[in-house]
Structures are given as structure tokens and as C-alpha cells.
Amino acid sequence: xPWFEDVKIGTSSELGSYTFTQEEIIAFxxxxxxxxFHVDPEAAAQTHFGGIIASGxxxxxxxxxxxxxxxxxxxxxxxxxxxxxxxPRGGPSPGVLDIRWKKPVRPGDxxxxxxxxxxxxxxxxxxxxxxxxxLNTGTNQNGETVITFLGQGLVERKxxxxxxx
Amino acid sequence: xxxxxxxWEDIDPGFEIETAHHKATTEEIIEFxxxxxxxxFHLDAEAAxDSLLGGxxxxxxxxxxxxxxxxxxxxxxxxxAQGSPGIEEVRWRKPLFVEDTVRVKxxxxxxxxxxxxxxxxxxxxxxxxxxxxxxxxxxLTCWIMMSKRPQQMDATSEETA
Numbered sequence: 001x002p003w004f005e006d007v008k009i010g011t012s013s014e015l016g017s018y019t020f021t022q023e024e025i026i027a028f029x030x031x032x033x034x035x036x037f038h039v040d041p042e043a044a045a046q047t048h049f050g051g052i053i054a055s056g057x058x059x060x061x062x063x064x065x066x067x068x069x070x071x072x073x074x075x076x077x078x079x080x081x082x083x084x085x086x087x088p089r090g091g092p093s094p095g096v097l098d099i100r101w102k103k104p105v106r107p108g109d110x111x112x113x114x115x116x117x118x119x120x121x122x123x124x125x126x127x128x129x130x131x132x133x134x135l136n137t138g139t140n141q142n143g144e145t146v147i148t149f150l151g152q153g154l155v156e157r158k159x160x161x162x163x164x165x
Numbered sequence: 166x167x168x169x170x171x172x173w174e175d176i177d178p179g180f181e182i183e184t185a186h187h188k189a190t191t192e193e194i195i196e197f198x199x200x201x202x203x204x205x206f207h208l209d210a211e212a213a214x215d216s217l218l219g220g221x222x223x224x225x226x227x228x229x230x231x232x233x234x235x236x237x238x239x240x241x242x243x244x245x246a247q248g249s250p251g252i253e254e255v256r257w258r259k260p261l262f263v264e265d266t267v268r269v270k271x272x273x274x275x276x277x278x279x280x281x282x283x284x285x286x287x288x289x290x291x292x293x294x295x296x297x298x299x300x301x302x303x304x305l306t307c308w309i310m311m312s313k314r315p316q317q318m319d320a321t322s323e324e325t326a
Contacts, residue, residue: 032230034237035246048247048282056249057230061201064226068203092217093225095256095303101249149252 001071003087003158004120004130012116015066020054022107028058053104059111059147060099063136066113088156091129099149103140111138111146118150127160169245173276173286173311176244180273184235188266189223197227210263222260228303229255232292235269245312247285252307259302266297274306285310 001007022041029038033055036043044052105111119133132155138147191210198207202224205212213221223231261267270293279285287308294302 028230032234034234035241035248037248053248055230055233056251057226057233061224061226061230064224065201065203093257095225095254096252097254099252099255101251 001088001155004132004155005158006087007117007120007132007155009117009120012114013070015063015070015113015115017110017112018062018066019110020058020062020105020107022052025052025054025058025105025107028061029055032057049104051106053106056099056101056147059101059105059138060149062111063113063138063147067115085158091154091156093151093153094131095152097133097150097152099147101147103144103146105138105140105146109146110141112140113138115151122161122163124161124163127157127162129154129156130161131155169312170243171240171311172245172314173288174314176273176276176288176311178273178275180271182240182271184239184269184271186266186268187231187235189231189261189263191221191263194221194223194227194261194263197230198224201226218260220260220262222262225255225257225303228257228261228294229305231261231267232269232294232303232305235267236271236292239269240271241309244309247310247312249307249309250287252305253289254304254306256304257302258304259296259300261294261296261302265302267294267302269294279310282310284313286313287311 026039029035037047037049037053038044038055041052044050113136115134115136117132118135121131121133123130132153134151134153136149136151137145140146195208198204206216206218206222207213207224210221213219271290272293273288273290275289277287279287287310289306289308292305292307296302
């Protein structure tokens, strides 16, 4: 990926879409989140959700799956800079903010995910990296937003940050 | 299904509980990563040594999902839980490495009634995953919806009075 300095706010990517099957929803639920509305169709019908829905963690994990696939699809390695340094790989994330599960994801739903860079944060304490914040969204086949959250990634800088204050 | 032990009224700010301990295996870390987060430091011990994280470690989303399971077994399974509208913040503070033994400390921060859903209340809590050295692996701050205690018994007693 580009150096921190070269990333432009507003850059966006369509990450692709994913259809959630009932089998996968239940398998994820049984392993990590066995609440009735994630694992038991009959019990789920009696809840305010009215049927089986995917665990919110499942909806997030599929975002990650598409994100990684998207990065792997970047066709060529970045060319070295004029000074011979290779632009950075994607770094680890310090965490995510404001996950909103706005609508349930039900069996058969196809969710399309998108990411957009919304903020760049300089770090005085770590002048060689910056934080990129991205707004991630998942939208179902009816155009309804089912999930939004702010992702964060640590990205190397080409040149150390110098505070102007 | 068993009747829940805890309704919204029964859990107040200050309530704390620790989950059971769980030892993370190589197999489960790789299995999650293969399905959801196939990056080298979650898949391959050799490749992970050279990464920023320093060794084979769990996907952040695996950490969240494992926290969910531990808190479900310890508490949510006994609650009249009705799902979550979302998570305020997830902080991944330290990697969860293979063979780490982790648990989650749950602390209730605040509660309020739902403005839109009668019979439902919300609870805001923090889930802190700790490893065997009491280092914080992750911190989640989130809301859960819970049913309020059914009022039929009160109604019946008023009718018969």
C-alpha cells in the first residue's frame, strides 16, 4: 500500500459481496455466539428478530475476509521509491470504533462491503507511523445498510512526522 | 429453554464477573484465520516471526469472537439478552499468541431504558480480555439489550385485590 503521506482522504474501494447461508450463520453461532437467534430457527422465530440472524461478529469477520482478499488482489508489488525503499505493507490495527449493527443479516442476504479513508492522524509519540481511519459499510441486496464501523490501521510514513507546534 | 436468571433490572453498574479461562491453540487460531483473516501472522508460525507482531497470533476478530463465547458461557446464557445495537470501541492492545491462556473480565458501566422498545433496557459494559500474565489483550466497550422482568404477576395481584 502507499506510504501514509500518499494516502488521500476520500479514497474508496468496493470490497465485493458475500451471501450468508443459514448453515454458515448457525455454524458461526454455535462456535462463538450461541444465542437462540443465531443458532435455533424455531427459537429465533419467537424473538423480536423474527428468525435466524447472523452474529454481528460474523458480519465483521466477513468484512475482514473481503478486505484481505482485496489486498491480495492488488496485482503487483509496489515499486521501490527513487531512494530504494519499498512502500509499506498494511500494518496492524489498534482497534475499531463505533460498530453499528443497524439491521439484521438473515440467511440468503447478500452483503456488499465498501471502505473509504476518512481521516489521517499524525502521532507525535510515534513519528514514523500514522493512523488511517476508514469508514466501512455493509449494504444488503435491498440497499439497506446493515453495518457501519470506523476501522483503523497503522501505516508507515515515508518521512518522520515533525510537529509544527 | 430455561428461564433467564438475569433480567435488565438485575444487573447494575458496578456488577463484575470473570469468565472461565481458555487456552488458545495453534489449530483454532489458524482455522479462524483461514476462513476470515488469512494474513501470514495469523496463519504461519515461521512467517509470523518476521512480522511486526512477533509470532503466530489470533486475528483481532477472533479475539472479539472468543470474548463473545467466554462472556456468553459465563453470563449472557443466563440473561434475557436481546442482541446488541453495536460496539463503541474495540482496542487490540497486545497480540493473543498461541498457548496464551485468557479470560474476560466484564464490568457494567451504566444502564438505561430503551426509548423505542417497550420492555427492553440497555446495559453498557466493558469486556477486558487478560492473558496469563494479567496483560490486557483487548478492551471492548459495548451495549447489550435485555428484556425487563415480566410484569404479569403484579398485574394479576392487582386484579385480584
